[in-house]
Amino acid sequence: MSGVEWTFIKIVIGMLLILGFIAFNAILLGYGERKISGFIQGRLGPYAVGPHGSLQMMVDMVKLMTKQIITPKKADGFLFWTAPILSFMSVPVLFMVIPFSPSFTVINSGLGIVIILAFSGLNVLALCIGGLGSNNKWSLLGAARAVSQFIAFEVPILLVVLSITLMTGTLSLSEIISKQGGFPWQWNIVLQPIAFVIMFVASLAEMNRVPFDLPEGESELTAGYSTEYGGMGFGLFVLAEYTHIVVASSVITTLFLGGWKGPVFSGIWWFLLKMYILCFIILWIRWAFPRVRFDQLLNLSWKYLIPAGIFNLLATALLVKLF
Amino acid sequence: MATITKEIKEILKGIKSLFVGMKITGKYMIKPKVTVNYPWKTVGKEALEGFRMVIQLVPVPANGKSHKCIACGMCARSCPSNCIKLDVKQTVEEIELPDGKKKKKVNKNLEGFYVDFSLCSVCGLCVEVCPTKTLTFSNYPYIVGTTRNDFVYNILEDFNKRYGKE
Numbered sequence: 001m002s003g004v005e006w007t008f009i010k011i012v013i014g015m016l017l018i019l020g021f022i023a024f025n026a027i028l029l030g031y032g033e034r035k036i037s038g039f040i041q042g043r044l045g046p047y048a049v050g051p052h053g054s055l056q057m058m059v060d061m062v063k064l065m066t067k068q069i070i071t072p073k074k075a076d077g078f079l080f081w082t083a084p085i086l087s088f089m090s091v092p093v094l095f096m097v098i099p100f101s102p103s104f105t106v107i108n109s110g111l112g113i114v115i116i117l118a119f120s121g122l123n124v125l126a127l128c129i130g131g132l133g134s135n136n137k138w139s140l141l142g143a144a145r146a147v148s149q150f151i152a153f154e155v156p157i158l159l160v161v162l163s164i165t166l167m168t169g170t171l172s173l174s175e176i177i178s179k180q181g182g183f184p185w186q187w188n189i190v191l192q193p194i195a196f197v198i199m200f201v202a203s204l205a206e207m208n209r210v211p212f213d214l215p216e217g218e219s220e221l222t223a224g225y226s227t228e229y230g231g232m233g234f235g236l237f238v239l240a241e242y243t244h245i246v247v248a249s250s251v252i253t254t255l256f257l258g259g260w261k262g263p264v265f266s267g268i269w270w271f272l273l274k275m276y277i278l279c280f281i282i283l284w285i286r287w288a289f290p291r292v293r294f295d296q297l298l299n300l301s302w303k304y305l306i307p308a309g310i311f312n313l314l315a316t317a318l319l320v321k322l323f
Numbered sequence: 324m325a326t327i328t329k330e331i332k333e334i335l336k337g338i339k340s341l342f343v344g345m346k347i348t349g350k351y352m353i354k355p356k357v358t359v360n361y362p363w364k365t366v367g368k369e370a371l372e373g374f375r376m377v378i379q380l381v382p383v384p385a386n387g388k389s390h391k392c393i394a395c396g397m398c399a400r401s402c403p404s405n406c407i408k409l410d411v412k413q414t415v416e417e418i419e420l421p422d423g424k425k426k427k428k429v430n431k432n433l434e435g436f437y438v439d440f441s442l443c444s445v446c447g448l449c450v451e452v453c454p455t456k457t458l459t460f461s462n463y464p465y466i467v468g469t470t471r472n473d474f475v476y477n478i479l480e481d482f483n484k485r486y487g488k489e
Contacts, residue, residue, distance in 0.1 A: 044359075
C-alpha cells in the first residue's frame with residue numbers, strides 16, 4: 001500500500017474509534033454529572049436502570065433519539081437544523097490531534113493546538129445561528145451572550161497557549177508532552193502556574209459550564225440557545241458540550257500535566273487518569289458555585305485574566321530569552 | 324496604592340472562598356445520603372415519628388379494645404376544611420332518678436367516623452379540641468388511590484378492624 005492510502009485508512013479507523021469514544025464519554029459524564037449532583041445534595045442520584053442506575057443514560061439516549069423532531073413555525077428551518085449538526089460536526093476533529101499516547105495519535109500534526117483552537121471556535125458559531133434561527137427572544141439573548149463570552153475568553157486562552165509555545169518552541173501537542181517529564185515537578189504547571197489557572201477558568205467559560213453558563217442560564221433564559229430544541233437536536237448540543245469538557249481536559253492535561261507521562265509505566269492510562277480527574281473537578285464545580293453575573297463574567301476576562309495573561313507572556317518571553 | 328492592596332485582598336479572599344465552596348460540597352459528596360432508594364427501600368419507623376397522616380382513634384390503655392369517643396362532634400365543628408363527618412345514632416330512653424323523678428337521657432352512639440383526607444390540611448385542630456383525647460395522627464405515608472373516594476376514610480371501621488371489636 002502506498003503512503004496516502006495508509007493514511008486514509010488510518011484516519012477512517014481513527015474517526016470510528018473517536019466517535020465511539022465521544023459517545024462513551026457523553027454517557028460517562030452524563031451519568032457522572034447526575035450522580036455527583038445527587039451525592040452533593042445528599043441524594044442517591046439515578047438508581048432505577050441497571051446496577052446503581054448505570055444504564056440510565058442509555059435509556060435517555062433512546063428517548064432522545066425516538067422523540068418527534070419539531071421545528072417551530074416561525075423558525076428558519078435551515079439555520080435551526082444546521083446549528084446542532086454544526087455543533088457536533090466540529091467535535092470529532094478535535095480528538096484527531098490529541099496525543100493520548102505515542103502510538104495513539106490519529107494525526108501527529110505539527111499544528112495540533114492551532115487545529116483545536118480553530119475547530120472549537122465552530123461551536124460558538126453553532127450556538128449563534130441556533131439562537132438566531134429559533135426566532136425566540138430567549139434563544140437570541142443566549143446566542144448573543146454566547147458570542148460575547150466566547151470572544152472575551154478566547155483571548156486569554158490564546159495568550160496562555162502562546163506562552164507555552166514560547167517556552168517549548170513548538171505547536172505540536174506530542175512534542176509539548178515530550179518536553180515534559182514524568183514526575184509532577186517536571187510538568188509545565190510548575191513553570192506556568194498562572195497560565196494553568198487562566199487556562200482552566202477560560203476553558204470553563206469557553207464551553208459554557210457553570211459558573212459561566214450564562215448562554216443557557218436556566219433561571220433567566222429558560223434554556224438559552226437550546227430553548228426550542230427537543231429530541232436529538234438538543235441531544236447533539238449536549239453531546240457536543242460533554243465532548244468539549246473532555247477536549248478541554250485533554251488539552252490542559254497535554255499542555256500542563258505531562259500528558260501520557262507518569263512516574264511509572266508511561267502510557268495512555270496516565271493520560272486518561274489525569275483527564276478524568278479534571279473532568280470530575282469540572283463536574284464538581286458545577287454544583288459548588290453559583291452563576292456569575294454577566295458584567296462580572298466580562299470583568300473577569302478583560303480586567304483580570306487578559307492582563308495576567310499578557311504579564312505571563314512577557315515574563316515567559318523574557319525568561320526564555322535570558323536562559 | 325491603597326486601592327491596589329485592597330483589590331489584591333479582594334481577589335485573594337475570592338480565591339479562598341472558591342476553595343471553601345469546593346470543600347463544603349466535597350464533604351457532602353462523601354457523607355452518607357439522607358434519601359433512600361424509595362420503591363425498593365423505605366425509611367424505618369423512627370423516621371416517621373411525628374409524621375401527620377389521617378387521624379385515627381386511640382384505644383383505651385386499660386383494655387386496648389374500645390375507644391372513648393363520645394360523639395360530641397367537637398372535631399367536626401372545629402375542622403376548618405369541613406372534612407370530618409360523624410354518623411351518630413341518637414336514642415332517647417327514660418331513666419328513673421333515685422328520687423323517683425323520670426328523666427330523658429340521650430344516648431349518642433357512634434356508627435361511623437368519616438374523614439375526607441383529600442380536603443384535610445392536617446392542621447391538628449380536631450386532635451387538640453377532642454375532650455377525651457381520643458384522636459391522634461397516624462403515620463403510615465404510603466397511600467395511593469385512583470378516585471377521590473379512596474381518600475375518604477371511615478376511621479371507626481379501621482379502628483374496629485385493627486383492635487378487633489365486634
